[in-house]
Amino acid sequence: MAIILDGKKLRDKILDDLKNKVAVLAGTPKLVVISVGDDAASKIYVNNKKKYAEKIGIAAEIVEYPQSVSQEVLLKEIAILNNDPKVTAILVQLPLPEHIDKLEILTAIAPGKDVDGFTPYNSGLLFSGAKPYAYPATPRGILRLLDEYNIELDGKHVVVVGRSNIVGKPLAQMMLNRNATVTVCHSHTKNLADITKTADILVSAAGGKIIEDNMIKSNCVVVDVGIFRDEQGKLRGDVNFETVSKIASHITPVPGGVGPMTIASLMLNIVDLFENSGKS
Ligand code: GUN
Numbered sequence: 248m249a250i251i252l253d254g255k256k257l258r259d260k261i262l263d264d265l266k267n268k269v270a271v272l273a274g275t276p277k278l279v280v281i282s283v284g285d286d287a288a289s290k291i292y293v294n295n296k297k298k299y300a301e302k303i304g305i306a307a308e309i310v311e312y313p314q315s316v317s318q319e320v321l322l323k324e325i326a327i328l329n330n331d332p333k334v335t336a337i338l339v340q341l342p343l344p345e346h347i348d349k350l351e352i353l354t355a356i357a358p359g360k361d362v363d364g365f366t367p368y369n370s371g372l373l374f375s376g377a378k379p380y381a382y383p384a385t386p387r388g389i390l391r392l393l394d395e396y397n398i399e400l401d402g403k404h405v406v407v408v409g410r411s412n413i414v415g416k417p418l419a420q421m422m423l424n425r426n427a428t429v430t431v432c433h434s435h436t437k438n439l440a441d442i443t444k445t446a447d448i449l450v451s452a453a454g455g456k457i458i459e460d461n462m463i464k465s466n467c468v469v470v471d472v473g474i475f476r477d478e479q480g481k482l483r484g485d486v487n488f489e490t491v492s493k494i495a496s497h498i499t500p501v502p503g504g505v506g507p508m509t510i511a512s513l514m515l516n517i518v519d520l521f522e523n524s525g526k527s
Contacts, residue, residue: 248492248493249469249491249492249493249494249495249496249497249498250396250496250497250498251492251497251498251499251500252392252393252395252396252470252497252498252499252500252504253500253503253504254388254392254499254500254503254504254505254506254507254508254511255503255507257391257392257395257507257508257511258507258508258510258511261391261511261514261515262299262302262303262511262514265303265514265515265518266302266303266304268518269303269304269305269518270304272518272521272522274521275304275305275306276305276306276335276336276517276518276520276521277305277306277307277308277333277334277335277336278296278297278300278305278306278307278308278335278336278337278338278362278517279307279308279309279310279328279334279336279337279338280293280296280297280307280308280309280310280338280339280340281310281312281321281324281325281337281338281339281340282309282310282311282312282340283311283312283313283314283316283321283339283340283343283344283347284312284313284314284344285314286342289340289341289342292340293309293340294309295510296338296510296513297309299510299513299514300514300517303514305514305517305518306333310324312324314344315344316344316347318346318347318348318351318352321339321347321352322351322352322355325337325339325352325355325356326355328360329355329356329357329360334360335360335517335520335521335524336360336362336516336517336520336521337356337357337360337361337362338362338363338513339352339353339356339363339365341413350367353365353366353367354366354367354368358379358380359380359520359523359524360520360524361380361381362381362384362513362516362517362520363381363383363384363413363513363516364379364380364381364382364383364384364417364516365383365412365413369381370412370417373417373420373421374420376424380519380520380523381516381519381520382417382421382512382516383413383414383417383418384509384510384512384513384516385413385414385418385452385472385505385508385509385512386414386417386418386421387421387512387515387516388505388507388508388509388510388511388512389418389450389470389472389505389508390421390422390425391508391511391512392470392499392504392505392508393448393468393470396497398448398468398497400422400425400426400427400448401425401426401427402426402427402428403427403428403447403448404427404428404429404430404445404446404447404448405419405422405427405428405429405430405446405447405448405449405450406429406430406432406442406443406445406446406448406449406450407419407422407429407430407431407432407450407452408432408433408436408439408443408449408450408451408452408453408458408485409431409432409433409450409451409452409453409454409472410431410433411452414452414472415431415433415452416431418450418452419431427448430442430445430446433453434453439462440461440462443458443462443463444462444463444464445464446463446464446467447467447468448467448468448469448470449463449467449468449469449470450470450472451469451470451471451472451473451484451485451486452472452473452485453473453485454473454475454485455473455475455485457485457486457487458471458485458486458487458491459487459490459491460487460490460491460493460494463491463494463495465494465495466494466495466496467494467495467496468495468496468497468498469486469491469492469495469497469498469499470498470499470504470505471484471485471486471488471498471499471500471501471504471505472484472485472505473485473486473501474501474502474506482501482502483501484499484501484504486498486501488500488501
């Protein structure tokens with residue numbers, strides 16, 4: 248049976264440490280989340296972000312807009328937040344409606360307040376091998392979790408399934424920066440199992456792609472970024488936990504693995520941005 252990579256336990260430890268740190272900061276970090284439309288999953292994520300921020304002494308506000316909001320209104324809101332010295336972290340919850348130009352919206356966020364690290368400026372720094380103001384939260388959380396369990400990345404073959412801007416692409420780059428050999432697979436990849444079977448560390452962030460035990464080599468480390476409700480209403484990920492956990496060396500559960508680490512990393516990012524504010 249694989250060792251469970253316990254994201255919940257590590258999240259709680261990180262949040263405890265952060266709470267102590269925030270209490271002695273010279274000022275209060277403030278997160279503003281822009282939430283558009285009424286996607287049920289997004290609402291849960293956004294409320295969770297606010298709840299955990301407030302738990303550790305960070306001010307948090309959710310600014311809600313209807314699905315029909317215009318590009319101009321969102322850009323104006325971001326400009327106001329960029330210029331508000333009390334606001335130290337800005338997050339635009341994704342996905343945005345189809346009629347919104349997402350890249351233009353993300354580009355408008357001041358890099359020093361870009362808590363997701365999604366602006367082209369910050370992703371450009373990451374892909375240049377430099378330090379961005381913030382690293383995307385899910386990849387940061389995954390690396391932190393692997394480090395906690397002393398899982399070596401140097402020279403390892405990491406296979407990432409999924410090429411999103413939120414997880415797959417930045418994670419691949421962060422793994423490269425840690426000297427892993429990285430393969431990124433996606434919906435057009437042929438013979439996926441032939442590639443996943445060569446992974447020392449397999450990260451599935453494809454959304455619903457089922458990773459079965461015959462797709463991994465034994466003693467592989469398996470990280471499951473997927474989360475959805477099955478027909479029985481049970482939360483599950485991309486990986487068949489029951490079978491894969493029998494042959495993997497380590498595995499993240501769903502829930503309780505990557506999700507809590509994303510929250511912890513977001514909080515770390517908020518504090519990092521606050522500590523760096525005014526330095527540039
Ligand atoms: N939607 C799904 N994951 C994320 C995330 O990490 N940040 C934002 N802003 N939106 C998301």
